Amino acid sequence: MTITDQMGHQLTLAQPPQRIMSLVPSQTELLFDLGLADRVVGVTKFCIHPKEQVKQKTIIGGTKNFHFGKIDQLQPDLIIGNKEENYKEGIEQLQEKYKVWMSDIYTLEDALEMLQQLGLLTGTEAKAQELEQQIRVGFEQLEPVQPSIKTAYFIWRKPYMAVGSHNIIDHILQRCGFSNAFANLQRYPEITPALLQQADPQLILLSSEPYPFKEKHIEEFRELCPQAVVKVVDGEMFSWYGSRLLHAPVYLQQVINEVKENLS
Known part of the structure; x- marks a missing residue:
């Protein structure tokens, strides 16, 4: 073969x-x-x-x-x-x-x-x-949020690094109706507090991997962006592209529903 x-x-x-x-x-x-x-x-x-x-x-x-x-x-x-x-x-x-x-x-x-x-x-x-x-x-059964929500997705701390364009996480965010606040930047850009405040996202997602963000980190992002909803999410569900995709839609729908509730 x-x-x-x-x-x-x-x-x-x-x-x-x-x-x-x-x-x-x-x-x-x-x-x-x-x-x-x-x-x-x-x-x-x-x-x-x-x-x-x-x-x-x-x-x-x-x-x-x-x-x-x-x-x-x-x-x-x-x-x-x-x-x-x-x-x-x-x-x-x-x-x-x-x-x-x-x-x-x-x-x-x-x-x-x-x-x-x-x-x-x-x-x-x-x-x-x-x-x-x-x-x-x-x-196909995933119901994205409408209209889309401006979202910053963080994968690292010290320095802060977020998800830019041209990767699977950016694609999954789009599937959820989460518009990537840093889609104008390539791959995984370093984000300063000033850049985050300038982007002014409605939603900030903190990934459980590769940096293990926890609930205790939510407050530091709330201080930078008081108007944003800040949430820790399961990074595997946004970034693992093997058979974990079987479980991702149900989880992503939960996140979408919680975010809609918090922003309403």
């Missing part, structure tokens, strides 16, 4: 892979949900779902620092990575020795294409199709 990944690399597999390694948490979870638990041999230290099953797998480092010696010991016949979450030099080094399939995801459609391709690559097309259909139905 020859397949072109989402970064344009062509990959040829003589047979379905039996020793799969995942370098991306959300794609690791997807492999397990495709029924491939016994074929996954290595994951990163950030691969936390499904909790009990990933504990039994070899940790091959982080998403941006691979332990090449451990990878060589495992001898994977397929490695799955992602353009944004992994680092270019590490991936290029792996590509010299191994079959590496890369995702590149900005929208729900990109995520569903990734799901289809992984199903094809691993011989789990039927399960992949089932998951895809369930995810599509879930998002």
Whole structure:
């Protein structure tokens, strides 16, 4: 089988892979949900779902620092990575020795294409199709807020970093009817308090990851933007683009409904 990944690399597999390694948490979870638990041999230290099953797998480092010696010991016949979450030099080094399939995801459609391709690559097309259909139905039932609400979504503290344009979180925000206050900036810009006040968002969402924002952080944003609704949200539901998308619409609808209530 020859397949072109989402970064344009062509990959040829003589047979379905039996020793799969995942370098991306959300794609690791997807492999397990495709029924491939016994074929996954290595994951990163950030691969936390499904909790009990990933504990039994070899940790091959982080998403941006691979332990090449451990990878060589495992001898994977397929490695799955992602353009944004992994680092270019590490991936290029792996590509010299191994079959590496890369995702590149900005929208729900990109995520569903990734799901289809992984199903094809691993011989789990039927399960992949089932998951895809369930995810599509879930998002079709999502009722976005109207008119849209100007929203700042923060992923880091000290310095403050928010979500800009051209990433999956920006896309999910749009799906909810939350208009990104920093859509004019690229990717994950650093935001000064002055810039936040100038943007004057109606809603500020504080993500539980990668920085673990908690309820105690709400007050510091309220001081900067007293008029805004400030809420801590589950970052996995906004940014994980594997099978976690099955659970995202119900959660996102709850957030939409709570925000509507708070702003009414």
